[in-house]
Amino acid sequence: MTHPAKFPATGMPESDWWKVLWPDPENVLRRLGIDFGVSVLDLCCGDGHFTVPLTHIVGGMGRVMAVDLDPAMLEKAKTRAAKAGVTNGAIRWIECDACSLQDTLPSAPDYVLIANTFHGCPDKQQLAREVFNALKPGGKLAIVNWHHRPKEDTTVGGEPRGPETELRMTPEAVMDEVLPVGFILHGVVELPPYHYGIMFDKPKVS
Numbered sequence: 001m002t003h004p005a006k007f008p009a010t011g012m013p014e015s016d017w018w019k020v021l022w023p024d025p026e027n028v029l030r031r032l033g034i035d036f037g038v039s040v041l042d043l044c045c046g047d048g049h050f051t052v053p054l055t056h057i058v059g060g061m062g063r064v065m066a067v068d069l070d071p072a073m074l075e076k077a078k079t080r081a082a083k084a085g086v087t088n089g090a091i092r093w094i095e096c097d098a099c100s101l102q103d104t105l106p107s108a109p110d111y112v113l114i115a116n117t118f119h120g121c122p123d124k125q126q127l128a129r130e131v132f133n134a135l136k137p138g139g140k141l142a143i144v145n146w147h148h149r150p151k152e153d154t155t156v157g158g159e160p161r162g163p164e165t166e167l168r169m170t171p172e173a174v175m176d177e178v179l180p181v182g183f184i185l186h187g188v189v190e191l192p193p194y195h196y197g198i199m200f201d202k203p204k205v206s
């Protein structure tokens with residue numbers, strides 16, 4: 001899809017190797033501290049690889065919203081959810097630009113997940129600010145990124161995968177973009193073989 005607001009280098013990977021790289025998305029989400037009863041926004045959800053497992057974790061007391069700019073991705077994600085037996089209406093699908101969330105979300109989430117997309121956003125601080133404003137006070141942001149390693153070293157199925165080396169970010173580079181908008185660093189977890197997750201808190205009182 002071509003759209004002026006689409007972040008460069010953020011096309012959805014082919015599902016054959018994505019499934020090999022992320023065989024247990026539910027475990028990844030738990031490692032990021034997502035828990036029962038939480039209201040989560042999967043921002044830039046793609047084909048729903050992480051969205052559907054979110055529903056299993058948050059359960060009936062939680063809430064899942066999923067945003068993507070690309071209607072074809074949202075259709076794929078909806079099909080995946082239906083095949084997985086997710087109840088109709090359990091996920092609120094929203095087609096919009098991640099940098100223009102204001103007035104588009106039905107409610108403020110407790111948690112925002114941005115997986116495999118932050119590296120491509122041209123104005124990362126603006127995106128972080130948009131998320132900060134969308135979150136409830138005391139809410140959390142988690143960014144899942146490829147490690148800052150040469151692309152030729154991150155092979156899956158014998159092929160180099162992921163964004164070009166120069167687009168990859170260290171956790172410190174992410175902090176440089178996210179902390180100035182008011183977030184507080186919560187922690188960093190390793191997500192082997194090639195990723196890390198970095199978590200931030202929005203203060204309860206700002």
Ligand SMILES: C[S@@+](CC[C@H](N)C(=O)[O-])C[C@H]1O[C@@H](n2cnc3c(N)ncnc32)[C@H](O)[C@@H]1O
Nearest residue numbers: 005006007044045046068069070097098115116
């Ligand atoms: C690499 S995929 C990652 C999908 C998913 N988060 C995952 O990790 O499996 C990036 C997704 O971001 C979406 N995207 C790119 N720019 C966007 C924007 N400005 N607003 C909302 N979604 C966007 C793309 O359409 C694509 O589906």
